[in-house]
Amino acid sequence: MWLSDLAVDQRAERVLVAGCGAGLLPLRLARGGASVTAVDMNPHAVTCCLHNAYANGVHDRINGIVADMRELDGRGEYDLVVCNPPQLPASADPRPADWVALANDGGRDGRSLIDWLCEDGTRLVSAGGALMFTHFTFLDVERTVAALRAQGMRVTVSEPLHKPLGRLSGERLPRLTEWREGDHYSVVIITARKLGI
Template identity: 35%
Template sequence: MTTPPPGTVRRPPRLLRPPGVYAPQLDTRLLLGALSRERLTAGAELLDVGTGTGALALFAARRGARVTALDVSRRAVLATRLNARRSHLRVRVLRGDMASLTDSSWDVVVSNPPYVPSPSTAVPTRGKARAWDAGRDGRAVLDGVCDGAAGTLKSGGVLLLVHSGLCGTGATLRRLEEAGLRARVCERVVIPYGPVLWSRLRWLCDNGLASETGSSEELVVIRAERS
């Protein structure tokens, strides 16, 4: 497989998406681009956390990885199973989060978790907002992914994680490095605020998460490796 140059953004294939399941967007495409530049050996064990429609899981399975896709949403689990079947790809799909996995180790972990700061401290358990709301600092799910990956990556294993700069790029890098991983930003792009951020801009500004003069956010893909 030809490796695309840095900065290339792959568009995920058209997938079935039930109502309430996160639609692949730019953050998904950034993560696909980063994953496409990793050397996935045949049979590599890959975990996709927060799989949604399964776009990342299916891409990895096409490259020969042994893929486990994980999501807390029943609809996302169903969507990924259907999309894998339609694509004639073998993907193990489980409902839960990283804490629900036991005795597992991975060559690669990829994740596009909920990361949008929310006025509510509670993480939604249903509805569309479940796919993006992540507590007041946006890290309610993100920190669990960092800790879970740090504890289960094999030697030489890699975590690829996408999130908004609004929830703290530096905080993610520090958390991963303190867990013994070498972490860096490997992709970044600035995009205009979407409807969700515009709807809570006043709250974001009042809490020091956004500037009143700003109208855009930075998305980052962080790559962390266990030596």
């Protein structure tokens, strides 16, 4: 919801939601008037997103595609690229049909899709457009900011939101650092704008 609030505020016309899940981001953006491409590797997620789009009367503004976001072609197609990437450290890269792992696992260090967003995801953004994504603070925000700046993006980082550890994150985070029952972790939203007109 937090990411979608900030994304809707951008008032972008052509939007890519990379990893659309059940469709919260696409639906809210389409309701705000955007034309949305909703991509997910999980076909059930895309079906669910499109059902929700029909149920909410915004199906004419959402194009659902089953695809790996890392294989999207194009350059500068979108005024806004939004992503809530899987970013929990995992013992291995998720296999394509392990849908729960695919929704949560970010490779061995948790950063695999974050690194892709910084290096290749920026290519999909139009001049003057923006890339927005969630980022757990334990995954080295400074490294991400530096990688985006190296791509010529102007970067802002939101204030952190503190969240209690859920079951899944509680199981995974001890691999990175020491966590105790009742601990919280923090999420920020990174906005990277491509300079130009």
